[in-house]
Amino acid sequence: MTTHQISIIGTGLIGSSIGLGLTAAGWDVVGWDVDPDRLHAAADRGALRPAARSKALAGPLIVLAAPVSAIIDMLAELRTDGLVTDVAGVKQSVANAAAHLPRFVGGHPMAGRESSGPDGASGALFTGAAWVVTPDGASSEDVATVDSMARALGARPVHMSAAEHDTAVAAISHLPQLLAAALIEIAVDTPAALDLAAGSFRDLTRVAQSEASGVAQVVHANAGALRPIVEQLRGRLGSLAGLLDDSPGMQSALENAGLVRRSIAPPVVAVAVVLADQPGELAKVGRALGSSAVDIRDLQLRHGRHGGGGVLTLSVRPGEADVLSSALRAEGLQLAD
Structure with a gap:
């Protein structure tokens, strides 16, 4: 492939996120979805240009980003000389369905959200995530193409067999x-x-x-x-x-x-801050994070089922807890014991 052209079939959370990320990276992205509303929602987000199904399936690189049963059904009917990959969370049954294709490389980004659809999509969804690539008989050139797509999205290709x-x-x-x-x-x-x-x-x-x-x-x-x-x-x-x-x-x-x-977790130190049930509490935390310039590795908000404030736990690198604690106190926030 001499140009970065890609067709995305399925414009839900994953497909739209791929489109957003690759569009931002300068790729030419077209897409199709069986649901016209979802397709146009993805286009409105700037993830891709809508295309007819036949045109999308004629592209040089095709990503099948539908539910696994739909991917298997599409593969059974698909006839193309282009490179086909997918994002399904199971690989062996998909590989079996793609056995007739001359160029297929299985894929599975290890990232997602509980939400679905293009409205929840993000071009940064795959940043730092593993992207499983299953070569299983594919050419090294085709595997490298899928690897480069994953890297363009900020992901880390990991090779293994479908099984x-x-x-x-x-x-x-x-x-x-x-x-x-x-x-x-x-x-x-x-x-x-x-x-x-x-x-x-x-x-x-x-x-x-x-x-x-x-x-x-x-x-x-x-x-x-x-x-x-x-x-x-x-x-x-x-x-x-x-x-x-x-x-x-x-x-x-x-x-x-x-x-x-x-x-399997980076070393962190937790700093817990009490949030009152009033406007502006998170703004204070934001100012403290900005002034302390610490590296937030994780955060969790614990609150009552029916509201009423809560405790925000911020995880930072070892050695940064004291400076963050001082910044939070300077904003008038109380730290939990």
Whole structure:
């Protein structure tokens, strides 16, 4: 490919975000969606130029950004000499459906949001995220093209086979979806549990807000890899249940899990600030962040279910907590103990 031309089929959250990011990077982006309103919404956002389906599917680089079942259906009908890639959260079934194409490279950006549609799209959605690329027999030139697209979006290409991808995401993406649903059901059935739910429960169940139809399609398509992972979870929960009367054993298991979790997170120090239920509190925090010039690595707002202020926890690099704390106090804010 001598020019950066791309066609995006499907203009939901992911497709529109790809369009926004590549348009900003100077690529020529056209797109099509089965829903005309969604297509025009993406165009109004500046993500792409609308095109007829036949024209979009005739492009030199085609990204299929629809739900997984729709991608598989499109692949079964698609005939093109162009390079085709996709963004589906399951790869083996998609690769099987694309086996007849002369040029196909599977892809899966490991980024997203609980919202859907072009209104929630962002050209920065993929910045710093892994973008799985499954070469599986593709030419090195075509793999390099998909790699360059991912890098243009700020993502980090990661190569693995379709089978390796499906096993990995079953454990770190699809299983958490099922676990979040189960935790919600247990909390609903437990009197007063939801009234007491705080940060840890919200963190564990955040993905339950994902679009249910898309999640259901992905876990169904990846059932072969997901089912043994679910059985592994049953066994691990059974092992932990066996430690309920063994405090030292439980402590050891939890410490081991903590060590692994800390190894995949950057070192941070948390600063918690109390926010009163009144206008201007977040503006004070913003001024403190600006004057302190610290590097925010994460933040979380804990508040009552029905409002009434809350506690904002800001995670910064080690060594920056004191300067941030001083800046927050200078704005008249109270720090939580």
